[in-house]
Amino acid sequence: MGHQYQVVSWNRQKRIYDGVVLTGILLFFGAFTLLQLKLHPEITFETLIIRATAVLAFLMLHIILCIGPLARLDKRFLPLLYNRRHLGVIMSLIALTHGVFSIYQFHALGNVNPILSVFISNPNYNSIGLFPFQILGFFALIIILIMASTSHDFWLHNLSPKVWKSLHMMVYLAYFLLVGHVILGVLQMEQSPYLIGLLALGAGIVTSLQWSAGSKKRNQEIGKEQVQDPFVKVCRVDDIAENRAKTVLIGKENIAVFKYDQKLSAVNNLCRHQNGPLGEGKILDGCITCPWHGYQYLPHNGQSPPPFTEKVETYDVKLIDGWVYVNPTPYAEGTPVEPCPIHSIIARN
Amino acid sequence: MENPEKANEEFYIGWQPMSPVAQMRFTRKISLLILVCVLFIASAFVYFQKGFSSSQFEYGDVTTISGMLTMTPFPMLSVNHGMDMDGQAVIQQIVLVGAGKHGAEAYIQQVEKKYGGQLDFSNVTISGFLIYHDGHTLMEVKELVPANPDKAPSTIPFTMSGEAYGSISGEIADPKCFFGVMKPGFGKPHLSCAARCIAGGIPPVLKSSTASGEAHYYIIVDHDGNPCNYSILPFVGDRVFLHGRIKTSGDWQFIFVDDLDKIVRVPDEMAYEGITCNTIQH
Numbered sequence: 001m002g003h004q005y006q007v008v009s010w011n012r013q014k015r016i017y018d019g020v021v022l023t024g025i026l027l028f029f030g031a032f033t034l035l036q037l038k039l040h041p042e043i044t045f046e047t048l049i050i051r052a053t054a055v056l057a058f059l060m061l062h063i064i065l066c067i068g069p070l071a072r073l074d075k076r077f078l079p080l081l082y083n084r085r086h087l088g089v090i091m092s093l094i095a096l097t098h099g100v101f102s103i104y105q106f107h108a109l110g111n112v113n114p115i116l117s118v119f120i121s122n123p124n125y126n127s128i129g130l131f132p133f134q135i136l137g138f139f140a141l142i143i144i145l146i147m148a149s150t151s152h153d154f155w156l157h158n159l160s161p162k163v164w165k166s167l168h169m170m171v172y173l174a175y176f177l178l179v180g181h182v183i184l185g186v187l188q189m190e191q192s193p194y195l196i197g198l199l200a201l202g203a204g205i206v207t208s209l210q211w212s213a214g215s216k217k218r219n220q221e222i223g224k225e226q227v228q229d230p231f232v233k234v235c236r237v238d239d240i241a242e243n244r245a246k247t248v249l250i251g252k253e254n255i256a257v258f259k260y261d262q263k264l265s266a267v268n269n270l271c272r273h274q275n276g277p278l279g280e281g282k283i284l285d286g287c288i289t290c291p292w293h294g295y296q297y298l299p300h301n302g303q304s305p306p307p308f309t310e311k312v313e314t315y316d317v318k319l320i321d322g323w324v325y326v327n328p329t330p331y332a333e334g335t336p337v338e339p340c341p342i343h344s345i346i347a348r349n
Numbered sequence: 350m351e352n353p354e355k356a357n358e359e360f361y362i363g364w365q366p367m368s369p370v371a372q373m374r375f376t377r378k379i380s381l382l383i384l385v386c387v388l389f390i391a392s393a394f395v396y397f398q399k400g401f402s403s404s405q406f407e408y409g410d411v412t413t414i415s416g417m418l419t420m421t422p423f424p425m426l427s428v429n430h431g432m433d434m435d436g437q438a439v440i441q442q443i444v445l446v447g448a449g450k451h452g453a454e455a456y457i458q459q460v461e462k463k464y465g466g467q468l469d470f471s472n473v474t475i476s477g478f479l480i481y482h483d484g485h486t487l488m489e490v491k492e493l494v495p496a497n498p499d500k501a502p503s504t505i506p507f508t509m510s511g512e513a514y515g516s517i518s519g520e521i522a523d524p525k526c527f528f529g530v531m532k533p534g535f536g537k538p539h540l541s542c543a544a545r546c547i548a549g550g551i552p553p554v555l556k557s558s559t560a561s562g563e564a565h566y567y568i569i570v571d572h573d574g575n576p577c578n579y580s581i582l583p584f585v586g587d588r589v590f591l592h593g594r595i596k597t598s599g600d601w602q603f604i605f606v607d608d609l610d611k612i613v614r615v616p617d618e619m620a621y622e623g624i625t626c627n628t629i630q631h
């Protein structure tokens with residue numbers, strides 16, 4: 001399923017996804033505006049826009065950052081991941097509205113260029129209390145816009161998944177900058193313990209989810225005692241469900257061992273699309289199918305079925321007394337490897 | 350071990366038109382939960398934020414008003430509202446500002462060029478948008494025309510009186526935003542904007558609150574009564590002590606700062622803002 005960018009794939013599930021996102025946005029703006037007008041009828045239009053877009057974009061960023069680890073921890077969250085890039089692009093547009101309105105309201109129509117004004121109007125760079133918090137938002141917005149404009153698979157392909165992935169890791173930097181933007185900005189003026197509490201709750205949820213998903217990954221690592229040179233013991237063959245895989249991390253090699261049609265095959269666990277966990281996918285119509293966006297690979301050679309061209313590394317697998325062993329030295333991407341048959345062993349057991 | 354049939358059913362693929370039923374239920378539940386959270390956050394933010402002031406900016410709502418224009422230290426219009434019960438003239442002083450983050454000076458100079466003469470201390474008619482709060486009025490000038498010179502002056506010229514001397518602590522703000530154009534027009538988020546407005550020629554004010562929460566505003570000028578916008582720029586948005594003579598003109602008070610090189614920031618631990626001494630009374 002490579003080269004998806006050539007096909008404008010807009011299916012029912014994507015439409016539902018975007019519909020839910022849109023509903024959420026309308027609900028937010030509706031509730032925010034109605035309540036502001038009821039509790040604070042003296043609010044100006046600009047402040048209403050600036051605040052509504054700020055809070056919504058920041059909230060959406062929290063949701064975006066939680067989806068990844070949630071899907072890692074519980075596969076039922078995968079549908080949220082599938083169209084996450086739309087969520088990201090919409091969030092970036094809302095954040096841009098906040099940035100543009102803020103710059104217009106606070107910096108335009110003056111005696112210097114508005115963007116320059118963001119940087120020079122408050123020169124207290126060496127103070128924490130008076131720090132010009134706007135620049136933190138400014139750089140976060142730049143990062144968010146770069147990510148949104150390169151989110152298309154076209155860029156993923158042209159930048160190589162590795163560069164693309166590191167580019168998109170900058171979202172954590174953006175998040176960090178924004179926490180500063182909020183703490184040093186509006187929270188210093190509002191000083192409401194409830195708003196501070198909400199921010200702490202948000203940051204707490206994001207960091208703990210990221211941490212637990214990260215530690216789940218670390219737990220897969222294989223201990224040294226399981227090494228049977230050059231093969232490493234993975235698990236009992238019975239521990240792998242039919243058409244599913246077991247993943248292991250041996251040194252730097254992230255490997256998925258699949259069981260299908262009384263055979264075992266091992267491929268690299270990282271999908272060439274966006275490094276999705278192939279080992280959490282499933283064999284469908286004879287192809288390993290990535291759980292994230294459905295890219296497919298043949299288990300015996302790690303190649304996407306034609307006309308697609310994605311390839312992952314393959315590995316030697318063997319079975320001894322019902323134990324699965326894998327050789328962590330990879331073959332080049334797309335190298336055919338004879339699958340290891342299971343039936344004889346099972347018969348012997 | 351998983352039932353292979355069931356496992357097949359349960360595997361979600363985004364590019365398929367339908368998602369498995371159990372999965373669909375879960376997704377629906379989660380989506381609803383997220384929507385509830387979204388509503389909660391929207392309400393909680395509005396509920397817990399501080400309110401805004403009742404200041405007013407009548408943007409787009411043109412008022413036309415006549416009076417005497419004075420240019421120093423900042424453009425102001427003195428409007429005669431007739432006599433009060435004691436037979437005293439009721440004079441309102443309106444601080445004039447330009448569009449956006451500019452003072453009114455540049456525009457008035459253009460008008461002076463057009464009519465070929467000084468307008469200081471002359472009668473003019475101004476159309477613009479009123480800005481008012483806490484008993485003080487400003488106007489964003491849209492149009493200014495000199496009044497008929499044959500007509501007798503209708504206002505009492507701008508004078509300052511009631512001199513006092515003292516130290517006042519408070520926050521330096523720009524009155525245009527603070528008195529109504531923006532909400533909130535003070536505090537940390539507003540600091541940069543205030544700096545732009547004051548650099549653009551809008552008269553800076555010191556906003557000083559007493560312990561009981563009553564606010565006083567002082568237009569800041571230098572020792573000789575001239576604008577000092579650039580000297581106080583580094584302190585905009587900050588709480589400072591200003592030391593000097595205090596004079597009144599109509600509804601506005603002015604502070605003539607003794608030494609602009611010796612402005613002191615109020616230490617963080619000092620929560621109380623206010624007038625700390627008020628010595629010489631003439």
Ligand code: HEM
Nearest residue numbers: 050051054055057058095099102134137138140141186538
């Ligand atoms: C050019 C970039 C940005 C500028 C100049 C900027 C400026 C500001 C200003 C002036 C405020 C205070 C507004 C007020 O008092 O109501 C503010 C608040 C805030 N900003 Fe930004 N911002 C920028 C980017 C961002 C981005 C990218 C986000 C998040 C996605 C963000 C999130 C927030 C939040 C959550 C608040 C607090 C809520 C509020 O008071 O509106 N900002 N920002």
Ligand code: FES
Nearest residue numbers: 271273274276290
């Ligand atoms: S299909 Fe997108 S990461 Fe695998």
